[in-house]
Amino acid sequence: MSRAAVVASAVSVVCVAVVVFWAGDVHAALGDSDPGRLTSLAFGLVRTLANAAATITLGALVFGAFVVPAPARRTKLTAHAYAAVRIAATAAAVWVVAAAVAVVLSVSDATGQPVSVALSHLPGLVAATEEPKAWLVTTVAAGLVAAGTRMTLTWVNSVLLLGPALIGVLAPVIVGHVANGAWHDVATNAMVWHIPAAAVWVGALVALRGYLRHSPGATSPDEVVRRYHRLTTVCAVVLVLSGGVAGAVLVGPARLTGGYVALLLIKLAVVAVIPLLRARWGTRRPLGVELVGLGLVLAASTGLAHLVPPAWGLTRPSPQETVLGFELPGGPSAAELVLGWRLDLVLGLGAVLAAAVYLAGVRTLRHRGDSWPLGRTVAWAAGCAVVLVMTSSGLGRYAAGMFSTHMVAHMALNMLAPVLLVLGGPITLALRALPPGSRQWVTALVHCRAARTVAHPAVAAVVFVGSFYVLYFSDLFGEMMRFHWAHQLMNIHFLVSGYVFFWLVIGVDRAPRTLPHLARLGLLFSVMPFHAFFGVILMNKQTLIAEDFYRTLDLTWLPDLLTDQRLGGGIAWATGEVPMLVVVIALLHQWARADRREAVRFDRSADHGHDDRLAAYNAMLAELSGRRN
Structure with a gap:
């Protein structure tokens, strides 16, 4: 040493x-034994x-x-x-x-x-x-x-x-x-x-x-x-x-x-x-x-x-400060939702930094003389803005104490923000803007075994949909809402699981496991009913989810918790379908554009006297003829 x-x-x-010896008995001030x-x-x-x-x-x-x-x-x-x-x-x-x-x-x-x-x-x-x-x-x-x-x-x-x-x-x-x-x-x-x-x-x-x-x-x-x-x-x-x-x-x-x-x-x-x-x-x-x-x-x-x-x-x-860290003295008025900001130093600040890093990458490409689609930049910035608003605005504050507002934030973090973020193509941007050594970091991580496991279509779909049912229809949600770190972990899970799923379906970046467009559409349609069922179950549920947690907050301006929960179910049912419709449209657009590129490539080969399909067919016939001889 x-x-x-x-x-x-x-x-x-x-x-x-x-x-330790200078402070003396620090436990007495808290009413604890030394x-x-x-x-x-x-x-x-x-x-x-x-x-x-x-x-x-x-x-x-x-x-x-x-x-x-x-x-x-x-x-x-x-x-x-x-x-x-x-x-x-x-x-x-x-x-x-x-x-x-x-x-x-x-x-x-x-x-x-x-x-x-x-x-x-x-x-x-x-x-x-x-x-x-x-x-x-x-x-x-x-x-x-x-x-x-x-x-x-x-x-x-x-x-x-x-x-x-x-x-x-x-x-x-x-x-x-x-x-x-x-x-x-x-x-x-x-x-x-x-x-x-x-x-x-x-x-x-x-x-x-x-x-x-x-x-x-x-x-x-x-x-x-x-x-x-x-x-x-x-x-x-x-x-x-x-x-x-x-x-x-x-x-x-x-x-x-x-x-x-x-x-x-x-x-x-x-x-x-x-x-x-x-x-x-x-x-x-x-x-x-x-x-x-x-x-x-x-x-x-x-x-x-x-x-x-x-x-x-x-x-x-107060009880609200003990559980949440802050007070919710009145109902969620329009002014409170718009002006009542409380910056989330993890997700909110992280969204700001992610937008800044992305724009720095775009600037690097432009200084080098390369182009980058404006639509991708807008999509990434919009996704970061959704994360910032849902975690740091007045809506983010009330999401910690009201089930209905929480469901708005949940759906936005799980379905809206990820859709916008994957359309931004951050991995592709990183591979183009970073120096060669750093590009290898990105490539190695994206194609490692862990990434391939997480991005497996079955795993991504089960985690994306199954976490809804596991979280809300067990005691897990009530336990996690009691602790700020657990609430943050929940939000991070919403965002990451949504990102991985939509990366496979409509992501601009090449995923570790690429799927044909028909399989992507099938994967999307396979999860859509489960989102609808989840909202319907919430709207008809007769018992309160996380009742002890919400009773502890004692929000006098929210006397009927069951009505608020059913409103949350309606929000989950209604808002879950709109992003899915956007995803379907984006997927069909990508599919059509890929078919046009393939048709252009085929026509170009044919103009030069090359026909890949015909060559493959002739090679197959030659192989069969050789086997007979």
Whole structure:
């Protein structure tokens, strides 16, 4: 272990210990029992170890996939990429153990029981508390990554491992302090940006130090360092902005004094200063200092997770603020729906960024002298606008508390936005606008085995339609609506499942499994009745879906929940047919245009004396004649 790593570890341990013993009994302010200083200290240290291992795992995978020089084809890992994956494998093994220990310690910390009692009643206590469940999810995700990184030798598999790694990194955070109180929706969304950015920075730094130490003869170390600096500069900006937003929510209108505020300011200041030191000292000299600084940042994050946010002691949130993060004081008037915006920092901001990146790609083509159809640009921009409106406008706010409005957002995210987005052809644009190396990333991911499985027509159709029935006709919908992160996951599922299905049916981009137009039409007609049946069932359902959730909100201006649910069923039935009609028209248009192209190609061949069909027929006759002889 290098001297900088030892110093960073020591700084982290000292910082966590100081915060735990200086803060005293933080549980009394919440009306909970104190498990004792030693338990709190052990949990703080284990949490720090788990967070450090998680960040190294995620960041090293990113470093190996996107920072080090890549092979001409995205197949086998290069030696440098494999070394980064091995760093991730070692860190993931530590992560599994630390996360498993954190399950027990988080039970003790959350319930105020000694560790021995927590162990003896572990299953029941884990089921009754949220943070231990999250650490259990992290343990499973870390285990998958640890096993995968030990076995993978291909670039695509190392990229796919980023999925479970990201889940494991986020799980304990999105159910922690940011998930409680007023404005918790904004704080949770901010942390979805904050935590991955921190993980990529820390892990990429560790992988970079290993790369420079063990690859003295590398052909392009300066280019690797420059890529690392570009990547981590973006991470620093995201960290400061997202950390400031989440910190503002958790601090609230309190005075900027106290240990919590001091720790938050130290964390943000260190993150902001490191890029400045890097610019002043050069490209490689501050790497050790950078590692120590990031160790302090990780320890400060653990300390903030231990302390009680000042905003919790200022006001008592209402039931609506507790569940949703905000109030819905009146019915959804036209003014509220149009003007009552609350930017969704995940899907809403993501839609804005997606539109900006797409337009940047179009601009790159035009600067190069190439053309790009205006209709595709309009379709993509319209799809992004639908996502933005349905998640961030007043309609998006009321969708969290009213079933009928929720169904409007659901249908738009699942059927309208995906149709527009697939007509934009983003993969084709990426293949034309990106440099050759990056194009290979896109091609490898689109045609990998996982993509072929997800884009199988049977899988796409079952997920697209079946998720309606599984979600709404079981207890799953009511459980997911209780948590902001689960509600976001639901919206993401609507959008992605719709995109994959319509990609196969009318997508401009070439899918991993291409279908003839007749099969596409059959696939579309096979799912249309199930959408209609779903709406009809909702309109005639006599019992409330997610009744406990909607009763908890206590919306006095919405006394008849069953009528609102039936209205939602009518919306599902009516709005589901219009996008399907648009899709049928688009598919028939594409089919006719493909037939015209084929006819032109055939006529052109015939004009030159070439007839492919006649040649094939003659070849068949010659083969039959040869067999007889």
